[in-house]
Amino acid sequence: MKIKEYLKPASIEEAYELCSKGAVIVAGGAFLKLSDREIEQALDLSALGLSFINETDQLVEIGAMTTLR
Secondary structure (H helix, E strand, C coil): CCEEEEEEECCCHHHHHHHCCCCEEEECCCCHCCCCCCCEEEEECCCCCCCCCCECCCCCEEEECCCCC
């Protein structure tokens, strides 16, 4: 896998805007070695605070970057 530009957005809004313009979210990274694909822009969402579990009386909210551990 070849990545031309590695981006680490500072907000969810910025990540959404970049994604809507064709940037690809890097998730987990395990697939990176399995492909000959070339990506113009790769997004790293690790700085967006998406690793959380919030529990209330009515729901449990799990962030998109929450690990199984």
